[in-house]
Amino acid sequence: MGHDSWADLLYLISAVLFIFGIKGLTHPRTAVRGNMLSVAGMLLAIVTTLIFAEFNWWIAIGGLVAGTVIGAIMALRVQMTAMPQMVALLNGFGGGASTLVAGIAAMLTAASFSAYDRSLRAGDYQEIIATGLSGLIGAVTFFGSLVAWGKLEELAIFKKDWKIPLQQVVNAILLVVTLVLGALMLVAPSWAGLMYFLLALVASVLGVTLVSRIGGADMPVVISLLNSYSGLAAAMTGFVTSNNVLIITGSLVGASGIILTMIMCKAMNRSLTNVIFGGIDAAAATASADEVYAGKVKSTTAEEIAMMLDGARRVMIVPGYGMAVAQAQHAVRDLYHELEARGVTVEFAIHPVAGRMPGHMNVLLAEVDIPYDKLLELDPANAAMEQTDVAIVIGANDVVNPDARENPGSPIAGMPILNVDKAQTVIVVKRSLSPGFAGIPNPLFAADNCLMYFADGKKAILDIVAAVKENG
Amino acid sequence: MFILLLTIFVLAIFIGFEVITKVPPTLHTPLMSGTNAISGITIVGALVLARQSPGVWEGILAFVAITLAMINVVGGYLVTHRMLGMFKSKKG
Numbered sequence: 001m002g003h004d005s006w007a008d009l010l011y012l013i014s015a016v017l018f019i020f021g022i023k024g025l026t027h028p029r030t031a032v033r034g035n036m037l038s039v040a041g042m043l044l045a046i047v048t049t050l051i052f053a054e055f056n057w058w059i060a061i062g063g064l065v066a067g068t069v070i071g072a073i074m075a076l077r078v079q080m081t082a083m084p085q086m087v088a089l090l091n092g093f094g095g096g097a098s099t100l101v102a103g104i105a106a107m108l109t110a111a112s113f114s115a116y117d118r119s120l121r122a123g124d125y126q127e128i129i130a131t132g133l134s135g136l137i138g139a140v141t142f143f144g145s146l147v148a149w150g151k152l153e154e155l156a157i158f159k160k161d162w163k164i165p166l167q168q169v170v171n172a173i174l175l176v177v178t179l180v181l182g183a184l185m186l187v188a189p190s191w192a193g194l195m196y197f198l199l200a201l202v203a204s205v206l207g208v209t210l211v212s213r214i215g216g217a218d219m220p221v222v223i224s225l226l227n228s229y230s231g232l233a234a235a236m237t238g239f240v241t242s243n244n245v246l247i248i249t250g251s252l253v254g255a256s257g258i259i260l261t262m263i264m265c266k267a268m269n270r271s272l273t274n275v276i277f278g279g280i281d282a283a284a285a286t287a288s289a290d291e292v293y294a295g296k297v298k299s300t301t302a303e304e305i306a307m308m309l310d311g312a313r314r315v316m317i318v319p320g321y322g323m324a325v326a327q328a329q330h331a332v333r334d335l336y337h338e339l340e341a342r343g344v345t346v347e348f349a350i351h352p353v354a355g356r357m358p359g360h361m362n363v364l365l366a367e368v369d370i371p372y373d374k375l376l377e378l379d380p381a382n383a384a385m386e387q388t389d390v391a392i393v394i395g396a397n398d399v400v401n402p403d404a405r406e407n408p409g410s411p412i413a414g415m416p417i418l419n420v421d422k423a424q425t426v427i428v429v430k431r432s433l434s435p436g437f438a439g440i441p442n443p444l445f446a447a448d449n450c451l452m453y454f455a456d457g458k459k460a461i462l463d464i465v466a467a468v469k470e471n472g
Numbered sequence: 473m474f475i476l477l478l479t480i481f482v483l484a485i486f487i488g489f490e491v492i493t494k495v496p497p498t499l500h501t502p503l504m505s506g507t508n509a510i511s512g513i514t515i516v517g518a519l520v521l522a523r524q525s526p527g528v529w530e531g532i533l534a535f536v537a538i539t540l541a542m543i544n545v546v547g548g549y550l551v552t553h554r555m556l557g558m559f560k561s562k563k564g
Binding site: 023025031032039045046049059064072078083091094097125126233243254357366372 | 477488492494496503504508537543547559
């Protein structure tokens, strides 16, 4: 076997390691091993490249060391509540890297065509088209992820509503321009470098305009989608460099991101197009907050809640993004232990889109050592709801809005929700009656069996824990 | 050659769908950060294109590309490992 065959063989082994690695992630017991297999695959791919490819050692080692140090610092310092931002940012870096790789390829193509004045061969089409696609997808991923990161970090510039006039038209025009520039790379390959960087520039703007209008609660969809794009961009660089491991691995990631995207969309009963281009129309056929809440909202105190919990046998805790914001997960753990110690069955109902990325709540509860079999998915949680004495909602709103079930005119109609209103008593811990992301009032708060506890999430739970302890 | 690569691409997407549909919601975040790290595989492309005597811009692009991809790889795997450690530490 020649050099290249050995390299390809090792790349194949690394691709297989990635597949086993992802397979390991399908169960909590095998997940750590899965991640390690995936690390091994990556190490093998990098070492293989270092052995077989001819490259500039200074640039390679410099980049590897710089990236390792920066990546490690970022990963070790990040708080679990900030994980969505972190994932968005890292994801963007992957897309950015693919864009730059394709950029180098475009420069080399341009140089080769100006030097030899040759015509396009079959392989050139593959390389140039893949270069253009890699630039398009990679740049959208990079800038889209940066905007998503900025929104999740709640940077000031992303707080105001970025209304771009005729947004769909603008996006469509930007997309067409990138495609035209890509075609020009084929028409005038000796100018491919310049065309490519124009393409990447326009695609960067497209990344910003696409994501800037998408709101907080839709972030799980956006992050999943960008995750998929970063994989596809890597797969495209595989076509540029005719490298199998890039193609296999990139498409695995692409598929994974798409699946998560579809799961998230389904959990909101919205199509992907609607999430990206639509947005929610809050004015549509909903009663105003005053009509819904008028005189019917009852507020309660920690002592009252403690008394109710005293007589409860089954408690369901429903966390939402508000729990992450208030950093209330440790307080929730205390409440969990306090109640379990009294023989109360405590479970957690996790809505698929609770939080800002898929599985966000699960990570926070795992951080505070809540056993994962205590976390119920949507259907089992709803099945248990009618036997639940007290449901405690912490920082969740739209995902427990019964309007989704009962009011066909509601903007969230048809979205699968957690039926906390079916529990004996519902306690909603919330700062005020302000609406959730959908901007609509929540009839749950006015329901007969619902009590509001107006306070900061963390303080509220700590007060309840103290009151429960006092009850003895 | 192109058709061969395209075949691999399409088949790998199917493998991805098959393997990943089975991931439980509890692990969605680690899955995302883990696959995210995997997408840093683009580093192989970056290394291959970091030629021995590059032009100035080419060299800068290659350096930044390798750095970004490596941040993606190391950061992604480390946060995944941190999160999975939390899931592993307890039995229900």
